[in-house]
Amino acid sequence: MCSLPQMAMADYLRSGEYEHQLPRLRAAYRSQVEKMRFMLSRHLPEATRITNPQGGFVLWVELPRGTDALELLNRALQENISLTPGMMFSATRKFRNFVRINCGHPWDARTERAVERLGELLEHEDPQVVLAAAHELLERGPAVLRAPEPKPSPVTAD
Numbered sequence: 001m002c003s004l005p006q007m008a009m010a011d012y013l014r015s016g017e018y019e020h021q022l023p024r025l026r027a028a029y030r031s032q033v034e035k036m037r038f039m040l041s042r043h044l045p046e047a048t049r050i051t052n053p054q055g056g057f058v059l060w061v062e063l064p065r066g067t068d069a070l071e072l073l074n075r076a077l078q079e080n081i082s083l084t085p086g087m088m089f090s091a092t093r094k095f096r097n098f099v100r101i102n103c104g105h106p107w108d109a110r111t112e113r114a115v116e117r118l119g120e121l122l123e124h125e126d127p128q129v130v131l132a133a134a135h136e137l138l139e140r141g142p143a144v145l146r147a148p149e150p151k152p153s154p155v156t157a158d
Helices: 004-015 017-043 069-078 109-123 127-140
Strands: 058-062 098-102
Touching: 004 017, 017 058, 017 109, 069 098, 069 109
Parallel strands: none
Antiparallel strands: 058 098
8 A cells, every 4th residue: 555645756757747857957967066076176176086977966076195084074064064075985994085075956155165165174284185185296297187167068868
């Protein structure tokens, strides 16, 4: 036997309205991800690498070597900024300098300020972290991944 919410959901799915909304939702998420990539690339340290996902609404961000994402989380939470340390996605506690950023919320001034503040928090890293980041830049050379300017993309089914 189905509950009332289950029956309502079944009716909604049968109506075709869900399928009708998907292109708009996909376009909105794509735009939010592109905007977040661009803003992160402007405000985070040069040695930062940012994924370019082909779907979904989360970014995987590699911070400069030596950055402790858990420590960054603690400082960010004091500023009401939420992110997920990469080590939470590893049974062996790898990805210590990675974070996952959710782009599922519409972009607004509060989000923009949070990205700017995150960059400021990373600017005030321990000198050892800055030294490690400089060393990493020298190892990588000029091919550091940076997000391009956001541009409209065609809506496609995922």
